[in-house]
Amino acid sequence: MFTKTRAFSxxxxxxxxxxxxxxxxxxxxDVSEEHGMLSLNIAGGIPVLVYPKTDHVPAEFTILNFPVSDIDxxxxxxxxxxxxxENYGLEQDATGVHxxxxxxxxxxxxxxxxxxxVIQQ
Known part of the structure; x- marks a missing residue:
């Protein structure tokens, strides 16, 4: 059913x-706005939708990872x-890198x- 759809997050x-x-x-x-919502236009051509929510509660997990070639x-x-x-009590260096x-x-x-x-590939 969804094999040809361009899903987005x-x-x-x-x-x-x-x-x-x-x-x-x-x-x-690259950020665009339409109908009071944002689209984060990232590489790959499928935008990430950011929408307003009055009673927003932040996720307690990573919602978006940015791959980089050089994390430092x-x-x-x-x-x-x-x-x-952020420091989550893991083995992280002084800059916060685990x-x-x-x-x-x-x-x-x-x-x-x-x-x-940010995550190094």
Missing amino acids: GFSVNDIAAARTFYADQLGL AAVSELTARGITF RGEGPPIAWFKDPAGNVLS
């Missing part, structure tokens, strides 16, 4: 204007753009409290 925020500023200005993504450079650039990395099992990864939050990551 979405998540909620409590403030569309703050989300637009964060995703466009701080992260540097990505973390450094994002830190310079005002991003603060280098244990799996690929190196660092987590941060959007203004609505949703968890995002």
